[in-house]
Amino acid sequence: MNTKVTIAGVELKNPVMTGSGTFGSGMEYSEFVDLNQLGAVVTKGVANVPWPGNPTPRVAEVYGGMLNAIGLQNPGIDVFMERDIPFLKQYDTKIIVNVCGKSVEDYIDVVEKLSDEEAVALLEINVSCPNVKEGAIAFGQKADALYNITSELKKHAKQPIIMKLSPNVTDITEMARAAEAAGADALSLINTITGMKIDIHRRKFALANKTGGMSGPAIKPVAVRMVYQTAQAVKIPIIGMGGIATAEDAIEFILAGATAVSVGAMNFVNPYTTVEVVKGIEDYMKQYKVENLTDLIGAVQG
Amino acid sequence: MKAKTTATVISQKEIAANIFDMWIETELAKEAHPGQFVGVYPKNKSTILPRPISICEVSEEKNALRLVYRIAGQGTGEFSGLTAGDCVEILGILGNGFPLEEGKGKKVFLMGGGIGVPPILQLSKELEADKSILVGYRDAHLFLKEDLEQYGKVYVATEDGSVGTKGNVMDAIAANGLDADVIFACGPMPMLRAIKKYAGEHQIKAYISLEEHMACGVGACLGCVVKTKEVDHHSHVHNARICTDGPVFDAEEVDI
Known part of the structure; x- marks a missing residue:
């Protein structure tokens, strides 16, 4: 049985990764799971300088999921490279660094600093965070802006780049095509869906930021649909995510066309989710006598 | 683990x-x-x-x-x-608990307000010190009072004045003429702010337990932060994680 998958020339031992922002840089969850068992660890978004993030409350539960408006609090690339990368290097897993910025220059700064770091296998470009006012989402909701930043980063990035797409668009395939045309090596989707919650007793927004990104099991059908549509539209590999809680969920994404999958908000719910998904995928392959996981990618029948 | x-x-x-x-x-x-x-x-x-x-x-x-x-x-x-x-x-x-060593052998206030009273029980049980336990409730529906009395002198404050001092735990300090070298507290934010101010004025240490909406509870999501005086060790931005760096903080260190 072969669970290996390849993304932009990088071979992963299995297709299971962590959703950016839900797993830190692995340190906190290494108490619960053996990081060696994961296909890759995708780190929390890192910018060129430290970002303080948004005021609290930053999180709120909603039916079958949650909203967050953390605002990409992060220590900046210098601390990240001194502390987080050496930590992750101890493990036999691929390191994917999620990069955020407020301007194209910010992104280039981070991407260039990471260019000599051989331990970093792939870069995931966050152009889809709904919780920061400047940058980020501004690049991810217009096809021409996405095209421009993707082609600009391709000039500076040494590692292959994954563009992380927002679901908060009219047509995700238009965005996917723009990223592919600009040279993106892979896509990841979906980022969170913009939402809102109001506390009716206090007559206040549940989040200080008013809006937040929705994640968790409730968004999975939207994510599966978008992965399927995107897989029909582009040839580059897709990392599928959005509410994955079980191996069955992960397989649904793979059948829809994802080459790999990320466990996001469910890490908060069950810290063992990632490794349970790895094991469950193997069980599914045994049950259905699937020799190569790659045989399942996009194998849903019309 | x-x-x-x-x-x-x-x-x-x-x-x-x-x-x-x-x-x-x-x-x-x-x-x-x-x-x-x-x-x-x-x-x-x-x-x-x-x-x-x-x-x-x-x-x-x-x-x-x-x-x-x-x-x-x-x-x-x-x-x-x-x-x-x-x-x-x-x-x-x-999370990290109360720093017992900071209170050992000293004159301490153990203060709880409302649903902040419960953690004061195990604290009062373990802390070897000269303890004054001050607990505040809304009304006469007290809870855990008898449990707490096993471990020290308990002073009650109620908002409606039905039991003990009318007002809050700060009023109970004044009404009973109490003083302390160090404070350990858990309760609503206005109470914690008052304790921070009191500790500053009396130049004593106060260790306060904070709460915030949380998701992961283990320090990964960065949902439950509090502003800090010093740069935090995780994100280097004056935002400590209540779940893992706290929930108990030195009152001087947090901006509440």
């Missing part, structure tokens, strides 16, 4: 209006210290996140934790229906 594990309910009763007192059996009890907390999971899948609940009391002999909580919504509402023998998923042990 933190873990998500299944605990068994030993007993549960309502000890004041909407305040429940539940003992659960779990191996995690061995590692619990005063001021730490656990995440408790509702079974209903529409409510996915663990509910952070402070540890009220620890029984090492029985491998058990006592959780005293208020019904705040759907999740805690579900917990209130658990009875002896039921299973409940928990995540723990989370």
